[in-house]
Amino acid sequence: MSINANIDWSKLGFTYTKTDLRYVSKWKDGKWDDGKLVEDNNITISEASTALHYGQQCFEGLKAYRTRSGKIQLFRPDENAKRIRKSCKRILMPEIPIEKFVDACVQVVKANESFVPPYGTGATLYLRPYVIGIGDNLGVRSAPEFLFSIFCCPVGPYFKGGMAPVNFMIAEEFDRAAPHGTGAAKVGGNYAASLLAHTNAVEKGFADCIYLDPATHTKIEEVGAANFFGITNDNVFVTPKSPSILPSITKYSLMHIAKEYLKLEVQERDVPINNLSDFKEAGACGTAAVITPIGGIAYNNELHVFHSETEVGPVIKKLYDTLYGIQFGEVEAPEGWLVEVK
Numbered sequence: 001m002s003i004n005a006n007i008d009w010s011k012l013g014f015t016y017t018k019t020d021l022r023y024v025s026k027w028k029d030g031k032w033d034d035g036k037l038v039e040d041n042n043i044t045i046s047e048a049s050t051a052l053h054y055g056q057q058c059f060e061g062l063k064a065y066r067t068r069s070g071k072i073q074l075f076r077p078d079e080n081a082k083r084i085r086k087s088c089k090r091i092l093m094p095e096i097p098i099e100k101f102v103d104a105c106v107q108v109v110k111a112n113e114s115f116v117p118p119y120g121t122g123a124t125l126y127l128r129p130y131v132i133g134i135g136d137n138l139g140v141r142s143a144p145e146f147l148f149s150i151f152c153c154p155v156g157p158y159f160k161g162g163m164a165p166v167n168f169m170i171a172e173e174f175d176r177a178a179p180h181g182t183g184a185a186k187v188g189g190n191y192a193a194s195l196l197a198h199t200n201a202v203e204k205g206f207a208d209c210i211y212l213d214p215a216t217h218t219k220i221e222e223v224g225a226a227n228f229f230g231i232t233n234d235n236v237f238v239t240p241k242s243p244s245i246l247p248s249i250t251k252y253s254l255m256h257i258a259k260e261y262l263k264l265e266v267q268e269r270d271v272p273i274n275n276l277s278d279f280k281e282a283g284a285c286g287t288a289a290v291i292t293p294i295g296g297i298a299y300n301n302e303l304h305v306f307h308s309e310t311e312v313g314p315v316i317k318k319l320y321d322t323l324y325g326i327q328f329g330e331v332e333a334p335e336g337w338l339v340e341v342k
């Protein structure tokens with residue numbers, strides 16, 4: 001299949017584009033059906049679906065990358081499979097077998113192959129898997145039926161003019177998750193809870209806000225949709241450890257790269273908000289941007305600047321280049337990280 005000639009790959013942002021086919025599978029009477037590819041990008045569900053009233057839904061996000069030789073590959077889809085199983089379990093939805101999830105991702109990419117951007121544009125095919133509770137139901141309980149679907153859209157590189165630092169502010173008045181809530185599950189409710197704080201941060205001129213631990217408000221947790229990490233003055237890669245953080249696959253990949261490729265010490269531990277001067281570089285990481293370098297963090301009416309508000313620090317640059325290189329097939333990947341779509 002050739003590459004779609006009607007798309008200006010350099011103009012793509014992170015926006016919805018209808019592609020050819022999406023995957024749908026239903027769970028009913030205790031089991032998932034085989035699933036199929038469909039053309040319709042609308043779903044029709046009962047007005048009484050739990051996804052609409054009680055937030056019984058979760059999702060994932062991952063990308064397919066086209067390499068220099070034209071090959072298409074998915075980055076660690078088995079990790080997204082494991083994570084969506086945990087999200088489903090947390091909110092009482094049936095778990096999807098790992099093979100079913102990865103196979104569905106491969107089917108969707110194959111069926112929309114012409115939308116996988118050409119190598120060199122930095123653009124990728126973003127996959128959005130989700131599970132929702134459906135069927136007639138009124139009381140607060142788990143749904144009688146479920147829908148698992150995956151659609152995909154071509155998306156542009158996060159940084160159009162190359163990676164650049166941005167400033168964040170600490171959300172002092174808001175939490176995205178409760179101490180024993182659903183922070184570690186990729187559920188829409190966490191996002192609904194973050195919309196107002198995000199909008200306030202943007203209105204004040206920041207890229208987004210960073211949340212503190214909901215119990216004590218003394219330790220950094222994460223950004224609304226990305227995990228936090230820092231490089232200490234003595235070159236240790238540090239990232240917060242907390243049960244209410246969403247475990248980012250990009251973060252765990254960067255931890256591996258820091259240790260095995262850059263030979264840095266790696267620590268997952270508390271990051272007190274009052275110890276920002278321990279870090280010479282800081283970043284936010286997630287599938288969308290890989291790494292967003294953090295210029296500074298505003299807290300208590302002060303802006304703490306790390307490496308620079310305009311330039312990317314050298315360690316973050318190396319981490320970014322290595323992971324980006326692995327995803328696009330330019331740097332040798334650790335065993336099992338890439339799944340070829342063929």
Ligand SMILES: *Cc1c(COP(=O)(O)O)cnc(C)c1O
Nearest residue numbers: 225226227246248249250286287
């Ligand atoms: C999805 C998500 C991330 C990033 O996870 P990746 O697997 O790296 O894409 C970070 N924080 C939150 C709250 C998320 O929902």
